[in-house]
Amino acid sequence: MHGFAFNINTDLDHFKWIVPCGITDRTVTSLDKLTGTHNDYDHLRKLTAEYFVKVFNYDEVNETSITEEEILWQIENRNG
Numbered sequence: 001m002h003g004f005a006f007n008i009n010t011d012l013d014h015f016k017w018i019v020p021c022g023i024t025d026r027t028v029t030s031l032d033k034l035t036g037t038h039n040d041y042d043h044l045r046k047l048t049a050e051y052f053v054k055v056f057n058y059d060e061v062n063e064t065s066i067t068e069e070e071i072l073w074q075i076e077n078r079n080g
Contacts, residue, residue: 006048008032008039009068041068 005020007030015028031039053060 006031006044008041008044 007028009032010030012028012030012033020028031044052058
């Protein structure tokens with residue numbers, strides 16, 4: 001089984017410690033690295049869900065209602 005990841009404003013330093021998907025001859029990138037601009041996470045999350053539904057012929061998508069700020073708070077305040 002495989003998943004989907006869309007790195008928007010991601011700190012790519014974390015990927016130095018793993019081999020994502022076991023792919024050794026490629027690097028990980030993000031939209032902000034490719035475009036050189038900080039992107040609106042919430043807007044892109046909604047757009048991605050909309051296009052995913054269209055491309056894969058789904059009637060609807062149940063998206064997580066977590067914001068970029070909540071994700072950053074969880075990362076900064078995690079235990080361990």
